[in-house]
Amino acid sequence: MDVFREAFDNKPFDQLTTHDFGTVFRKAFATMDPHPNNRTFAEADSKFSDDAIANLLFDATESPAGAYRARGTPGVLGIVEILGILQ
Known part of the structure; x- marks a missing residue:
């Protein structure tokens, strides 16, 4: 969530508009290295150990982003x- 907070200048998530998202999206792609091997995310490079990947997958399945409910x-x-709805 820190990456999103920073990208949207700490604007509350429930107040984001599609315009806000488009602005941040265009800015991110304009500054992105065209070569995937050179990209980073949240100060990490693109190389992860097998243990780190296993831990990420385990954590992701233990605490899903959202439950299947209203x-x-x-x-x-x-x-x-x-x-997604608009599309």
């Missing part, structure tokens, strides 16, 4: 859900 999408992904 209002199950976490606030940080609300704008992504709206964009």
Whole structure:
């Protein structure tokens, strides 16, 4: 969530608009290295140990982003859900 907070200048997630998302998305792609091997995410390079990947997968399955229920999408992904509906 820290990456999203930083990208959207700490604007509350429930107040994000599709315009906000588009602006941040365009800015991110404009500054992104065209070669995937040179890209980083959250200050990490693209190389992970097998143990680190296993831990990420384990953590992701133990605590899913949202439950299958009404209002199950976490606030940080609300704008992504709206964009999916609009599409």
